[in-house]
C-alpha cells in the first residue's frame with residue numbers, strides 16, 4: 001500500500017502547484033534528508049557500463065509548468081483522471097523513460113516503464129532499501145502528536161528500519177507450526193462468521209448481497225487482521241457484540257483512507273494551513289491511535305492475568321502482539337495501528353478482485369471447488385497446515401486476479417546506489433518510480449492477457465524433461481510484483497496469504513458465486529485501486 005503513496009507523492013508534488021513552491025516543511029525535510037543520507041553513503045561507480053551511459057541531464061524531461069497546468073488547472077488534460085489514467089496518459093505524452101525536473105524545491109525524479117530498469121533498481125537496492133511513506137501520517141507522528149510517538153516512527157511512514165524489526169518478529173511467529181494452527185483456527189472462526197453474515201444480508205429471493213457489500217468485506221478484513229494485530233476479535237461480523245470503540249475504529253480507518261487519499265493525491269494546502277480535511281484526518285489518526293492503545297492495554301491486562309494463573313507460553317508459541325509487547329508497549333501499539341491501517345482496504349480490494357474473477361469464470365470456479373473439496377470435505381472442516389500446502393489452484397486464482405485487477409499502479413524506490421537505467425546514469429539518491437501497469441494486460445508479457453487463466457501460475461511438472469514449459473507463464477518476473485520486491489516488500493504478505501486463502505476457500509466451499517452485472521470500470525485508482533461498482537455477488541448455497 002505504501003508503494004502507491006510513493007508513486008503518489010511523485011505525482012502529488014507535480015500535481016499540487018502550491019506544494020511545489022514550498023521548501024522546508026517537515027515532510028520535505030524528511031525526504032531530502034533521506035536523499036542526502038543516500039548521497040553521502042554513495043559508492044562511486046567507475047565501471048564500463050557507467051562510463052558508457054548517457055548523462056542524467058540527457059534524460060528527456062517533462063516540463064514542470066505544463067505538468068502543473070495539466071494536473072491542477074481547469075481544462076488541464078490530466079485534471080480529472082484517476083491515477084491509472086494519469087500514468088498511462090503520461091506515458092503516451094512523455095515516453096517510456098523521462099524525468100520530472102528539479103523544480104520548486106522538489107528532488108529530480110525519474111519515471112520508467114521499462115522492466116529492465118525495474119530489475120536494475122531492485123538488484124542494486126541493498127539490504128536497507130529507501131522508500132518514502134505517507135506524508136500525512138509522518139506529519140501526525142513527527143509534529144502533530146510528537147509527544148506521544150517520541151521518535152517511534154512505525155511501519156507506514158518508515159524512513160528507517162522499523163519494517164526490518166517487524167519482519168524479523170512477525171514472519172517467524174507466523175511460521176511456527178503451533179502458531180500457524182492457532183491463527184488458522186482464529187481466522188477460520190472469522191471466516192465462518194463471514195459466511196453466516198453473507199447468508200443474513202443477501203436478498204432472500206435472488207440471493208444477491210446488497211450494493212454496499214464492500215462494507216461487509218471491510219468488516220471481514222478488519223476482523224481478520226485484528227486477530228494478528230490485536231490478538232482479538234472485534235465482533236464486527238455479528239449484529240450484537242460491537243463496542244463503541246470498535247465502531248469508532250472501523251469508521252476512523254475508513255476516514256483515514258478517504259482523507260489521506262484526497263490530501264496526498266489531490267492539490268491541497270494542508271501542508272501550510274489547517275484545512276477542514278486535514279483536521280478530519282488528524283482526528284481519524286487520533287482515534288485510531290486511542291482505540292488501538294486501549295486494545296493493547298486490554299491485551300496487557302489479559303496477559304498479566306494469564307501469567308498470574310501460571311499460564312506461561314514457550315517463546316516459540318507467543319503471538320505477534322506478545323512479541324511486539326516484549327519490545328515496548330508503544331512499539332506494539334504503533335505497529336498494531338500500522339497493520340490495521342495497511343491491512344483493510346488493501347486486502348478488501350484484492351479479495352473483491354478475486355471474487356469478481358472467480359464469479360465470472362464458472363469453469364475455473366468448478367475446478368477451484370474440486371481442489372477445495374479435497375482439503376475441506378465438509379463445509380465446517382478445519383484447515384490444517386498440510387491441507388493448505390495442497391491448494392496450488394487457489395493460489396493461482398488469487399495471483400491471476402491480482403494481475404487482472406492490480407492493487408497498485410507502480411512501485412518506487414529512492415536509489416541507494418548509482419544505477420544505469422534505460423542507458424542513462426541515474427545517481428544514488430534519485431527517486432525512481434517504476435510503472436508496470438499496462439504490461440499486466442499485454443500479451444507480450446502475459447500470453448492471452450485478457451483471459452483469466454490461473455493455469456499460467458501453475459508449475460509445469462519439472463520432474464520430467466518431456467513436460468514442456470508453461471506457455472502461459474510471464475516472460476518477465478519483474479513486471480508482476482503485487483507485494484513489491486526484496487527486503488522492503490509488503491510486511492503483511494504472510495497475513496494476507498492466510499486471510500485470502502482461508503477466506504476464499506471457505507466461501508467457495510459454501511457457495512456457488514455469480515456476478516450478473518456490468519464489470520466496466522470495476523476499479524478506480526485513488527491511493528490504491530478500489531472497487532468502483534456495486535459488488536452485488538449472488539451467493540447460492542451448495543447442497544452439501
Ligand code: HEM
Pocket residue numbers: 001002003131133155156158163225338339340342343344346347350407408411412481482483484485486488489490491492493495496
Ligand atoms: C492483498 C493485500 C496487500 C497487498 C497487495 C499489499 C501490497 C504492498 C506493496 C506492493 C507494498 C510495497 C512493497 C515494496 O515497496 O516493495 C506494501 C508495503 C507494506 N504493506 Fe502491504 N499489501 C497488502 C496487505 C497488507 C497487510 C494486511 C498489511 C499489514 C498487516 C500490510 C502492511 C504493509 C506495510 C506496513 C508496508 C510498508 C512496509 C515498508 O515500508 O517496508 N500490507 N504492501
